[in-house]
Amino acid sequence: MMAGAEKFVEADNAEAIITRIEHKSRKIESLLKQNKPVEALKTALEGSSHMIRDERCKSANWIVVHRALMAIKDVEGMFSSLDPEYYDILMKYLYRGLSTGDRPTCDQCLRIHEKLTERAGLGCILRSLADTVITV
Amino acid sequence: MRKWLVGCFLCCWLWIFLICSLAMQVLICRNEAEKCLIETSINSLRISLKVKQADELENILAKKFLRFLSMRAEAFQVLRRKPVQGYDISFLITNYHCEELQKQKLIDFIVQFMEDIDKEISELKMSVSTRGRLVATEFLKQF
Numbered sequence: 001m002m003a004g005a006e007k008f009v010e011a012d013n014a015e016a017i018i019t020r021i022e023h024k025s026r027k028i029e030s031l032l033k034q035n036k037p038v039e040a041l042k043t044a045l046e047g048s049s050h051m052i053r054d055e056r057c058k059s060a061n062w063i064v065v066h067r068a069l070m071a072i073k074d075v076e077g078m079f080s081s082l083d084p085e086y087y088d089i090l091m092k093y094l095y096r097g098l099s100t101g102d103r104p105t106c107d108q109c110l111r112i113h114e115k116l117t118e119r120a121g122l123g124c125i126l127r128s129l130a131d132t133v134i135t136v
Numbered sequence: 137m138r139k140w141l142v143g144c145f146l147c148c149w150l151w152i153f154l155i156c157s158l159a160m161q162v163l164i165c166r167n168e169a170e171k172c173l174i175e176t177s178i179n180s181l182r183i184s185l186k187v188k189q190a191d192e193l194e195n196i197l198a199k200k201f202l203r204f205l206s207m208r209a210e211a212f213q214v215l216r217r218k219p220v221q222g223y224d225i226s227f228l229i230t231n232y233h234c235e236e237l238q239k240q241k242l243i244d245f246i247v248q249f250m251e252d253i254d255k256e257i258s259e260l261k262m263s264v265s266t267r268g269r270l271v272a273t274e275f276l277k278q279f
Binding site for chain 1: 160162163164165166167168171
């Protein structure tokens, strides 16, 4: 599904995953400084579909994705360069963002959600809500 | 006999697992004050809304207006008499409703309902302010 091998991660690998997420976070910060928000979002979404059961890993990954999402200014432009394979996982993170209740996050998520639904259709929403195996 | 018992036991566990995996909640917030909670189960759906209440007057108007609607829940069929804790109004849509009524029309109804609530509360607020101003003007005329 994602580029690279899909690995089944056990809970005792949580420390390794968190280290990886921190490394990802530094990469994203540097991409944002270079004014590449779409690349930053792609980096943030990569690896999220791996089986992550630990809540700490999910929260850490959410913080990273949130940072990348809030940096997006041009939503239309983002979709022209984002591959369709990222749509489902992006939709899951949008719903997580919408459940936070924080005004700027919800505004941004609603804006992206509208465009993503236009592109990916209602099936994307259904897949992201119905998937109980890979959750964010 | 033993195989049959093990089979029954496994079926029960699968059934409980299925029920737990089918029941889910989705929370969608517009901001801190407005949110929508959708809870699903095997044969029904509960949609709870928290409407915008900018000041004390809107708070009272929303409470009274939505209580008025909830009391007449039978007329709406899909409305719940009591909202879920923490929300202002709740809908309960069961499989029977989906069989009798058209799904698309149900969705349109709920969306229209949400738009109308906001419009209605704004109109009520405006009419209360207008009336208050008129009453105050009349009263102060005598001084």
